[in-house]
Amino acid sequence: METNTAEEAAALIPDGAVLMIGGFMGVGSPERVIDEIVRQGRRDLTVIANDTAVPGTGIGKLVSAGVLRKVVASHIGLNPETQQKMIAGTLEVELVPQGTLIERIRAAGHGLGGVLTPTGVGTVVEEGKRRIEVDGKPYLLETALHADFALVQAFMADYLGNLVYALTARNFNPVIAMAGRKVVAEVEQVVPVGMISPDHVVTPAVLVDHLVPRA
Incomplete structure (x- = not known):
């Protein structure tokens, strides 16, 4: 596990990378790393996330900056820029x-x-997917989603990289930390090893590749 600045962490991400980003309408999103991705001018990124937040917040900054090629999300209703770009054909959006x-x-x-x-089943969602029957009931096979990088935001970490989240800012973060080939964790505070009870660790250090403390 390495400790990096937001600038260094963003520099690890190449153009065309697939990113998973934590957060729910911006709450629990790694804002400093997102800001650096925009500043460094990345292009053709794919983002997998719950939503695209709102303009000026979280993933909304990536939408506004035009750095995204594709979004895989469950909700875009509060970001008119995402909707406009989807309709114009300048941003591919897959709603799940x-x-x-x-x-x-x-x-x-x-x-x-x-x-x-x-x-x-029986809707447009089924198009192009395999239908499998189990005990006479139809199901759709939904394939696993992987990412080159998982960008998470945590409240606290120790110097090994064990992570603790704050309340609802936890949301998607622990799950995406399991699915990224590299995990970048932006944290509000770093404490000595032993200060976090093992019972309170949500994302263990073995999953975290890069730690970005608050400057």
């Missing part, structure tokens, strides 16, 4: 039901090929 989205991410983190869900 929230439960299906997080299960596809979880599947990747647990080494599974995908999950079976009845959600979307």
Whole structure:
């Protein structure tokens, strides 16, 4: 595990990378790393996340800056810029039901090929997907979602990289930390090893590759 500045962490991400980013309408998103991605002028990124927040917040900054090629999300309703770019054809948007989205991410983190869900059977969601019957009931095979980088935000870390989240800012962060090939954790404070009770660790240090403390 390495300790980096936000600038150094963003520099690890190449153009065209697939990113998973934590947060729910910006709450729990790694704002400083996102700011650096924009400042460094990345291009053609794919973002997998719950939503695209709002303009000027979290993933909304990436949308506004035009650094994204594709978004895989469950909700874009509060970001008019995402909607406008989708309609104009300048941003590819794949909408996935929230439960299906997080299960596809979880599947990747647990080494599974995908999950079976009845959600979307008989609708446009089914187009291009395999339908599998189990005990006479139809399901869709939803494949696992992987990312080159998982960008998470945590309240506290120790010097090994064990992470603790704050209240609802936890949201998608622990699950995406399992599904990224490299995990970058932006944290508010770093404490000595032993200060965090093992019972309070949500994301263990073995998953964290880069730690970005508050400057």
